[in-house]
Amino acid sequence: MPAAQAEPFLRIEGVSKKFGSFTAVSDVSLTVEKGEIFALLGGSGCGKTTLLRMLAGFEDLSAGRIFLDGKDMAGVPPWLRPVHMMFQSYALFPHMTVETNIAYGLKHEPISKAAKQDRVREMLDLVQLTQFAARKPHQISGGQRQRVALARALARQPKLLLLDEPLAALDKKLREHTQFELMSIQQRTGVTFMVVTHDQEEAMTLADRIAVMDKGQVKQVGTPTDIYEFPNSRFVAGFIGSITSFEASVKGRDGDHLVLDVPALGAVQARDVPGLVEGQAVTLALRPEKLRITKNRPDATNVVEGQVKDLAYFGKDSLYRITLPSGELVQAHAVNANRGEDAARADWDDRVFLSFDPASAIVLAE
Amino acid sequence: MSKAYKTGWFDRKGWSDIIIGLPYVWLVALFLLPFLIVVAMSVATKTPTAPPFSFGGDYPLLNWEGYERVFSDGLYLRAFLTSVVNAAAAMLLCLIVGYPMALGLVRVAPAWRNILLMLVILPFWTSFLLRVYAWMGLMGKNSWFNKLLTDWWNFVVPVDWAVNSIPMMHTNFAVVLVMVYTYLPFMILPLYASLERLDTTLDEAALDLGSRPHQVFFDITLPQSVPGIIAGGMLVFIPAAGELVIPTLVGNSASPMIGRVISDEFNQARDWPMASAVAVALLVLMVVPTMLYSHFQAKSGGAK
Amino acid sequence: MNRRPVFLITMLCFGFAFFYIPILSMIVYSFNESRLATVWGGFSTKWYVSLFSNRQVIAALILSLKIALISATVATILGTMAGIALARFRKFRGRVLFSGLVTAPLIMPEVITGISSLMFFILLADWIGWPGQRGFTTVTLAHITFSMVFVTTVVQSRMVQADQAIEEAAMDLGSRPWQVLFDVTLPVIFPAIMSGWLLAFTISLDDVVITAFTTGPGATTLPLLIWSKVKLGVTPDVNALATLMVLVVGLGVVLAGILMSRADRRRDADARLAYQANE
Numbered sequence: 001m002p003a004a005q006a007e008p009f010l011r012i013e014g015v016s017k018k019f020g021s022f023t024a025v026s027d028v029s030l031t032v033e034k035g036e037i038f039a040l041l042g043g044s045g046c047g048k049t050t051l052l053r054m055l056a057g058f059e060d061l062s063a064g065r066i067f068l069d070g071k072d073m074a075g076v077p078p079w080l081r082p083v084h085m086m087f088q089s090y091a092l093f094p095h096m097t098v099e100t101n102i103a104y105g106l107k108h109e110p111i112s113k114a115a116k117q118d119r120v121r122e123m124l125d126l127v128q129l130t131q132f133a134a135r136k137p138h139q140i141s142g143g144q145r146q147r148v149a150l151a152r153a154l155a156r157q158p159k160l161l162l163l164d165e166p167l168a169a170l171d172k173k174l175r176e177h178t179q180f181e182l183m184s185i186q187q188r189t190g191v192t193f194m195v196v197t198h199d200q201e202e203a204m205t206l207a208d209r210i211a212v213m214d215k216g217q218v219k220q221v222g223t224p225t226d227i228y229e230f231p232n233s234r235f236v237a238g239f240i241g242s243i244t245s246f247e248a249s250v251k252g253r254d255g256d257h258l259v260l261d262v263p264a265l266g267a268v269q270a271r272d273v274p275g276l277v278e279g280q281a282v283t284l285a286l287r288p289e290k291l292r293i294t295k296n297r298p299d300a301t302n303v304v305e306g307q308v309k310d311l312a313y314f315g316k317d318s319l320y321r322i323t324l325p326s327g328e329l330v331q332a333h334a335v336n337a338n339r340g341e342d343a344a345r346a347d348w349d350d351r352v353f354l355s356f357d358p359a360s361a362i363v364l365a366e
Numbered sequence: 367m368s369k370a371y372k373t374g375w376f377d378r379k380g381w382s383d384i385i386i387g388l389p390y391v392w393l394v395a396l397f398l399l400p401f402l403i404v405v406a407m408s409v410a411t412k413t414p415t416a417p418p419f420s421f422g423g424d425y426p427l428l429n430w431e432g433y434e435r436v437f438s439d440g441l442y443l444r445a446f447l448t449s450v451v452n453a454a455a456a457m458l459l460c461l462i463v464g465y466p467m468a469l470g471l472v473r474v475a476p477a478w479r480n481i482l483l484m485l486v487i488l489p490f491w492t493s494f495l496l497r498v499y500a501w502m503g504l505m506g507k508n509s510w511f512n513k514l515l516t517d518w519w520n521f522v523v524p525v526d527w528a529v530n531s532i533p534m535m536h537t538n539f540a541v542v543l544v545m546v547y548t549y550l551p552f553m554i555l556p557l558y559a560s561l562e563r564l565d566t567t568l569d570e571a572a573l574d575l576g577s578r579p580h581q582v583f584f585d586i587t588l589p590q591s592v593p594g595i596i597a598g599g600m601l602v603f604i605p606a607a608g609e610l611v612i613p614t615l616v617g618n619s620a621s622p623m624i625g626r627v628i629s630d631e632f633n634q635a636r637d638w639p640m641a642s643a644v645a646v647a648l649l650v651l652m653v654v655p656t657m658l659y660s661h662f663q664a665k666s667g668g669a670k
Numbered sequence: 671m672n673r674r675p676v677f678l679i680t681m682l683c684f685g686f687a688f689f690y691i692p693i694l695s696m697i698v699y700s701f702n703e704s705r706l707a708t709v710w711g712g713f714s715t716k717w718y719v720s721l722f723s724n725r726q727v728i729a730a731l732i733l734s735l736k737i738a739l740i741s742a743t744v745a746t747i748l749g750t751m752a753g754i755a756l757a758r759f760r761k762f763r764g765r766v767l768f769s770g771l772v773t774a775p776l777i778m779p780e781v782i783t784g785i786s787s788l789m790f791f792i793l794l795a796d797w798i799g800w801p802g803q804r805g806f807t808t809v810t811l812a813h814i815t816f817s818m819v820f821v822t823t824v825v826q827s828r829m830v831q832a833d834q835a836i837e838e839a840a841m842d843l844g845s846r847p848w849q850v851l852f853d854v855t856l857p858v859i860f861p862a863i864m865s866g867w868l869l870a871f872t873i874s875l876d877d878v879v880i881t882a883f884t885t886g887p888g889a890t891t892l893p894l895l896i897w898s899k900v901k902l903g904v905t906p907d908v909n910a911l912a913t914l915m916v917l918v919v920g921l922g923v924v925l926a927g928i929l930m931s932r933a934d935r936r937r938d939a940d941a942r943l944a945y946q947a948n949e
Contacts, residue, residue, distance in 0.1 A: 056842055058841075077841075079844045079845055083842075084842055084843065085838075087838070091833055091835035091838065092839075093840070093854055093858075095858060104840070104845075104853075105843035107844070108843075108844035109844075135943070138940050152839075152843065156843065381848070386751075386759065386762055389748045389751045389755070389818065390752075390764070390771070392748055392815070392818070393752075393771040393772065393818075394771070396812070398771060401786050403789050404786045404789065407789060417789075417793065463688070466682075466685075467678075470678035471682070474682070480927070480931060482686075485686060485690075487923070489693070491872060491922075492915065493875075493876050495896055496912040496915060497693075499696070499904070499912060500695065501692050503695060503696055503708060504691075504692050504695055506708045506903075510695070510708075510710075511691075547689075547692070550685070550689070608779025608780065608781060608782070609779075610779075610781045611879060611897075615901065625779060628782070628785065629781055629785075645785065645786075648779060649778075649782065652777065
């Protein structure tokens with residue numbers, strides 16, 4: 001990544017959007033680097049699409065500023081922005097062919113006819129639709145429509161490509177394949193992508209960095225690993241992946257570990273979080289795959305006993321729901337490493353021990 | 367869901383002014399203004415001048431006589447009653463005939479459906495006047511249809527009741543019959559539209575839960591088609607209540623419908639204020655079902 | 671359901687008999703030799719011959735077509751504008767009144783539209799001296815007014831259905847507002863505009879009541895001519911005229927039906943194409 005000192009490629013500065021008394025986007029500040037795939041992740045109504053539409057120029061800003069490549073975008077109409085959008089509905093022109101759809105944006109470019117034709121051919125080739133060039137949008141499949149929309153938006157070589165739920169309309173199998181195709185096209189073209197999605201897996205796979213949004217605000221920005229392993233709030237921890245959370249309070253510090261008093265689990269050691277003071281109420285969040293299940297008491301820092309209430313066998317792994325003595329339920333994943341019947345594997349109603357490393361315990365102040 | 371279109375082509379100042387302004391000005395000048403003239407005229411006084419009315423001068427500025435006569439003169443009350451009864455009868459008969467037809471259209475094989483639908487719409491494209499006229503040919507005293515009906519009547523009733531020919535022309539029966547004939551497509555099409563949308567698996571679910579076919583109809587199909595029934599009913603009732611052509615051609619001039627009364631007051635009696643007062647009263651009469659309709663539509667639209 | 675809906679099919683047959691027997695009877699009697707229109711007196715085509723040599727009928731037909739062409743075209747332009755305005759402008763001053771103005775003519779009884787237009791034209795002539803004489807112009811103006819709202823209804827519903835994102839997409843790809851209108855909006859709603867025009871044309875061609883009120887001496891449209899003949903009773907030459915009109919319309923609708931089913935088949939083929947493209 002370039003030096004932090006340089007002006008970022010895209011800078012969103014204190015942007016807000018109000019519709020009447022409803023605040024759709026509230027004081028959002030973000031920076032995006034050139035060539036990045038950046039994802040805006042959040043549930044419906046979190047403001048991610050509104051933010052995207054403000055970048056495209058379809059919505060005015062109630063407050064704040066947007067700089068693209070050092071230029072203030074205020075007052076620049078959509079048709080003059082070097083920003084193109086792939087719409088969730090694809091918004092293909094139904095009365096034009098695949099080829100004329102892709103060529104549409106080039107109509108306004110001051111380049112020769114031959115150059116335009118070359119560009120269209122190049123785009124058709126990029127998305128592998130050359131043989132469907134003469135078809136109308138309703139004569140091709142959903143996945144192909146998606147690629148036409150992508151090619152059409154890329155044809156004018158935008159500085160920034162906005163993708164609104166690019167995979168939402170595709171079925172599951174096609175979605176996985178298309179994810180990788182999108183990434184490879186992004187790498188080949190070098191265009192900066194800003195993806196809006198509600199699907200955390202999609203965001204994790206596609207994006208270099210993710211901004212998690214809720215109620216118009218950005219909750220956390222970071223790489224997929226940052227967001228998953230080091231969430232900064234209960235919202236982010238719960239939104240990405242699954243967690244079991246416990247009420248806790250800070251008891252003190254033991255060396256470089258934080259000691260928590262968790263009513264449901266007893267004393268728990270966790271990785272230290274700077275800034276926490278003794279007695280402060282916090283949340284302990286545990287991810288199912290970070291918990292080990294054993295039938296015998298293991299030699300570990302954090303151990304708690306429980307009983308298997310439910311178990312779902314998925315083949316490669318199993319999901320357990322374990323009742324703690326305090327009555328709370330904890331979810332835990334176990335990889336089924338051995339084939340067939342495994343005596344060591346816990347079964348229904350077995351007494352088991354759950355253990356986890358202090359480094360795996362997520363402590364959330366918020 | 368509509369988004370803010372701050373930068374749409376249509377939001378540019380000059381464009382939106384023309385696109386809204388032109389039809390707006392047209393409708394204000396040629397529809398609203400004439401309508402306001404009717405409203406104003408309804409409280410003017412008839413004079414033997416040209417044009418035959420006056421406000422103020424030797425006459426009262428606001429003359430409520432027209433409205434007083436609408437509510438006191440039996441002629442107008444009877445005309446209103448005749449209109450409402452005829453229109454309601456036409457609406458009910460359209461429903462009775464149209465509902466099974468619409469349901470039939472939904473249930474026939476898809477290959478037939480388009481052809482049959484076209485046959486329903488076809489009369490709609492042919493001249494309204496000629497469709498009325500076609501029935502004049504059938505209802506006349508010497509027509510084959512009337513003779514057929516007369517023979518059948520004389521065959522089934524006691525000899526004392528036998529008639530030379532059934533009086534059909536120039537009766538309210540004729541008016542209702544022709545209204546049903548001309549407005550039936552207006553009933554069938556919305557009914558068809560609402561019935562076609564219904565999920566047939568609901569019928570199967572009801573059958574599966576032990577309902578007989580006729581119970582399925584009353585429990586499942588009919589309640590779901592209420593919006594179509596209301597839409598069709600409005601589309602028949604409203605134009606039928608204000609109808610002028612049908613009662614003029616096949617109606618009984620001794621008990622005219624309200625459209626005929628307005629036309630006669632205007633053309634024959636040259637009483638513009640009276641014609642206008644009756645017109646305003648008719649509109650008020652129609653506003654009630656229209657409001658109910660849009661209220662119902664708004665409700666069902668909100669529930670969607 | 672495996673039960674054949676016998677009752678429904680019976681009702682359909684009855685309904686179609688009800689629809690078409692009067693028209694068929696009218697067609698048969700147009701070939702009636704007898705002057706008494708309801709009594710059969712042998713086969714003859716003489717009423718058709720007399721129809722074609724009737725200058726009055728031809729003149730009325732030409733006038734009707736002229737009015738219908740002009741009024742449908744103007745009504746389509748104005749009605750499309752109104753439809754676009756209502757579908758796309760969320761807020762503008764007087765929107766409530768405007769949407770009222772485009773619905774009211776749909777439910778206004780023709781008699782009332784008729785007398786209001788007539789009083790308007792008479793008073794206007796009184797105030798500013800125009801229109802000096804009622805006829806072609808006044809009828810056309812009245813037809814435009816009440817048929818444009820039908821166009822508006824058709825266009826508006828098509829506009830609402832259309833994906834609004836395609837207009838944004840065009841803008842996003844560098845088109846200025848007026849280019850979006852001509853490149854995307856109008857082509858997409860074009861079928862609705864065409865059917866709006868056809869509707870306006872038919873309504874104008876068919877109108878009796880409003881025409882009767884707004885016309886003047888010397889401007890007799892075909893429906894008015896028929897109206898004046900029919901008021902006196904059933905006559906064989908009207909039967910002949912009616913038969914011709916029904917045949918022309920019937921042919922047109924059947925042709926349209928064939929075109930439509932061909933379009934259906936093409937849609938099916940497209941769907942197959944899209945499905946195959948999937949593999």
